[in-house]
Amino acid sequence: MTKNDGRLPNPVIRRLPKYYVRVRELRDGGREWISSHGLAEDLGLTSSTVRQDLSHLDLAGVSKRGYETRLLEAALGHVLGADAVHRLVIVGAGYLGCALALHGGLRAQGFDTCGIFDADREVVGTKVGSLSVRPMGALNGVVRKKKVEVGMIAVPAASAQEVADKLVEAGVRGLLNLAYCHVHVPDHVEVVDARIIASLQQLAYVISAKVGADGT
Amino acid sequence: MTKNDGRLPNPVIRRLPKYYVRVRELRDGGREWISSHGLAEDLGLTSSTVRQDLSHLDLAGVSKRGYETRLLEAALGHVLGADAVHRLVIVGAGYLGCALALHGGLRAQGFDTCGIFDADREVVGTKVGSLSVRPMGALNGVVRKKKVEVGMIAVPAASAQEVADKLVEAGVRGLLNLAYCHVHVPDHVEVVDARIIASLQQLAYVISAKVGADGT
DNA sequence: TAGATTGTTAATCGATTAACAATC
DNA sequence: TAGATTGTTAATCGATTAACAATC
Numbered sequence: 001m002t003k004n005d006g007r008l009p010n011p012v013i014r015r016l017p018k019y020y021v022r023v024r025e026l027r028d029g030g031r032e033w034i035s036s037h038g039l040a041e042d043l044g045l046t047s048s049t050v051r052q053d054l055s056h057l058d059l060a061g062v063s064k065r066g067y068e069t070r071l072l073e074a075a076l077g078h079v080l081g082a083d084a085v086h087r088l089v090i091v092g093a094g095y096l097g098c099a100l101a102l103h104g105g106l107r108a109q110g111f112d113t114c115g116i117f118d119a120d121r122e123v124v125g126t127k128v129g130s131l132s133v134r135p136m137g138a139l140n141g142v143v144r145k146k147k148v149e150v151g152m153i154a155v156p157a158a159s160a161q162e163v164a165d166k167l168v169e170a171g172v173r174g175l176l177n178l179a180y181c182h183v184h185v186p187d188h189v190e191v192v193d194a195r196i197i198a199s200l201q202q203l204a205y206v207i208s209a210k211v212g213a214d215g216t
Numbered sequence: 217m218t219k220n221d222g223r224l225p226n227p228v229i230r231r232l233p234k235y236y237v238r239v240r241e242l243r244d245g246g247r248e249w250i251s252s253h254g255l256a257e258d259l260g261l262t263s264s265t266v267r268q269d270l271s272h273l274d275l276a277g278v279s280k281r282g283y284e285t286r287l288l289e290a291a292l293g294h295v296l297g298a299d300a301v302h303r304l305v306i307v308g309a310g311y312l313g314c315a316l317a318l319h320g321g322l323r324a325q326g327f328d329t330c331g332i333f334d335a336d337r338e339v340v341g342t343k344v345g346s347l348s349v350r351p352m353g354a355l356n357g358v359v360r361k362k363k364v365e366v367g368m369i370a371v372p373a374a375s376a377q378e379v380a381d382k383l384v385e386a387g388v389r390g391l392l393n394l395a396y397c398h399v400h401v402p403d404h405v406e407v408v409d410a411r412i413i414a415s416l417q418q419l420a421y422v423i424s425a426k427v428g429a430d431g432t
Numbered sequence: 433t434a435g436a437t438t439g440t441t442a443a444t445c446g447a448t449t450a451a452c453a454a455t456c
Numbered sequence: 457t458a459g460a461t462t463g464t465t466a467a468t469c470g471a472t473t474a475a476c477a478a479t480c
Contacts, residue, residue, distance in 0.1 A: 007425035011447065016421070017414035021373070021397050035461065043398050047461095048449050055463060063456040064460050081420040088416075095318045099311035100412070105372075105396060109413050149423060150416070156321075157237070173426075174419045176412070180321060181237050182259050190422045194415040196316070196392070197325050198233035200304075200366070203390045203408040204297040205232070207365060209223035210389075210406070227471065251437065263437095264473050271439060279437050279480040 008079075012053050018043050019053070020076040027069045035066030086111050087146055089172075091163045092154035093118040093126070093133045096178060100152060101128045114146045115139075119159070136166065143170035150174045157181035164191075224295075228269050234259050235269070236292040243285045251282030302327050303362055305388075307379045308370035309334040309342070309349045312394060316368060317344045330362045331355075335375070352382065359386035366390045373397035380407075 007013075022042050026034055036050040043050075054067065059075040061067045077083050088106075090097045093116050100106065101116050117134050118124060124135045134142070142148065151167035153160050153175060160179035167175060174190040177183050180197045223229075238258050242250055252266040259266075270283065275291040277283045293299050304322075306313045309332050316322065317332050333350050334340060340351045350358070358364065367383035369376050369391060376395035383391060390406040393399050396413045 007422065009447070013418050013421055014414075017396075017411070017417045018398055020417075021414075025397070037461085044400075046449060048451095049447090051461095051463065052448080061462050063454080063462055065456085066461070079421060080417040081424055082417070084420075084424075086416070086420050095315035099315035102311045103412075105413050106416070109396075109417070111413075111416055150419060174423045176415055176419055178412075180233075180325075181241070182234055184260075188426075190419060190426070192415050192419040192422075194410065194412050195233070196319075196394075196410050197321050197327075198230075198237075199392055199408050199410040200302070200322070200327055201233045201236075201296040201298070201325070202229050203366060203392055203406060204302050205229055205295060206223065206406045206408075207390045208297055210404075225471070253437085262473060264475095265471090267437090267439065268472080277438050279439095279478080280435075281480085282437070 008056055012056060015043075015045070015049075015053055016076060016080055019050075020073070020080055020082070023069055023073045023076060027073055031069055033062075033065045033067065034069055034072070036061070038066065082110050084110060086150060087114045087148045088112065088150035088152060088176075089114055089139065089143060089148050089167075090116040090152045090154055091118075091136075091139070091167065093120075093123050093128060094154065097152075097154035098128045100154060101131060111150075114148050115142045119155075139166055140170045143167070143172060148172055150176060152176045152178065153183065154178050224272055228272060231259075231261070231265075231269055232292060232296055235266075236289070236296055236298070239285055239289045239292060243289055247285055249278075249281045249283065250285055250288070252277070254282065298326055300326060302366060303330045303364045304328065304366040304368055304392075305330055305355065305359060305364050305383075306332045306368045306370055307334075307352075307355070307383065309336075309339050309344060310370065313368075313370035314344045316370060317347060327366075330364050331358045335371075355382055356386045359383070359388060364388055366392060368392045368394065369399065370394050 019039060036047040040047040040050045057075040057079060059071055088111055090101055090113060097116060101113055106113060115134055116128055116131050117136055117139050119136050124133050126133050149172060151172040153163050155163050157179045160181050161183050164175055164183040164185060168185055168189050177191055177193050178195060180195050183191060185191055252263040256263040256266045273291040273295060275287055304327055306317055306329060313332060317329055322329060331350055332344055332347050333352055333355050335352050340349050342349050365388060367388040369379050371379050373395045376397050377399050380391055380399040380401060384401055384405050393407055393409050394411060396411050399407060401407055
């Protein structure tokens with residue numbers, strides 16, 4: 001699905017986690033109020049953008065004081081689904097897939113890893129933290145039985161489309177694609193790309209373009 | 217630095233790696249020509265966007281045939297710096313940092329990992345592939361001596377800003393931030409965020425928003 | 433030639449920023 | 457009260473899409 005049917009604009013959605021993380025830091029530091037100017041400064045935005053973004057939330061600011069951090073954290077967490085559990089599976093038990101399975105941050109944010117899968121017979125059965133790597137044939141059953149919503153693609157680019165097809169067929173509703181390629185899915189499934197190499201290339205471009213532009 | 221001084225618009229930069237990957241796939245498959253319509257269909261864009269994007273490149277298409285894949289791959293690779301070597305260091309030798317150090321794809325795309333660092337004395341000295349984990353005190357010297365351009369932040373959010381400061385002081389020109397937080401840097405340094413948890417939250421939002429929107 | 437495709441201009445669409453009345 | 461801040465409207469800015477002449 002390409003169009004936004006009634007949901008928040010994409011640029012806003014991408015900024016919400018930034019607000020969320022920052023507000024939690026502020027709360028941890030004992031801060032009770034934060035203004036749009038304060039958040040803007042912290043995150044490199046304008047205060048206008050912050051107010052526009054937060055106006056989409058179920059929350060009211062207070063003149064002269066700003067937003068109450070406790071309420072803001074709750075409102076952001078609610079929109080981002082941090083107050084619900086999201087079940088996911090990881091396909092690919094290479095270095096990256098295992099690192100994700102062992103990453104404590106996922107669980108802390110409400111993402112519950114229900115399984116890790118690999119096509120390689122040699123790898124199937126090995127332990128990754130508390131999980132055992134399962135064969136691809138088991139994917140369908142696990143996704144259906146545990147009502148898994150999200151599949152993470154952590155395989156080489158060459159097998160990514162095949163894995164995406166299997167995840168879609170099993171019934172996940174969203175894919176996080178870590179492979180360095182584009183995957184096609186039907187309209188009812190969402191894909192978010194999180195490709196480290198593409199991000200590095202983007203960084204390499206802006207670094208080199210800067211040299212050319214200002215002569216340093 | 218926030219503004220684009222003469223360089224490509226950000227949306228274009230983010231699409232370039234997609235074109236690059238796809239064109240390489242086509243070339244591997246023996247395809248010699250690809251039209252803007254073909255690329256658009258493959259990547260879920262419009263042909264107008266593709267032509268606009270590629271018009272920024274040092275390359276001319278041919279009427280009735282499209283773009284020659286060989287030349288297009290070269291032009292995209294050049295802009296993305298794929299024909300140069302980019303030196304980087306990884307800070308944080310946890311699961312994620314090690315996975316990146318061992319990830320063959322980085323080297324394949326011209327990113328040369330010059331070192332991996334960790335603040336934990338227990339971890340310093342252990343082997344990660346062909347590299348030994350070094351103490352944070354060694355960071356400055358390695359960055360300067362090897363002319364490292366990019367630092368990857370693969371530490372917990374709580375230490376990310378401190379690591380960013382050290383990398384900036386050592387003289388890197390860009391940061392890839394994998395930690396779930398915002399990092400501040402001076403104007404002459406670029407930051408690209410690649411935060412998996414934020415991407416998962418974005419995905420969780422669009423999935424849940426879809427339920428509400430179309431009643432499924 | 434006829435038809436498909438580029439490259440580019442103009443139109444549309446959407447996001448960001450500015451401005452300011454309302455509020456506490 | 458005076459001043460700071462929100463919430464929202466209007467203006468600006470930028471990106472995407474449409475359209476079409478030029479081209480092979």
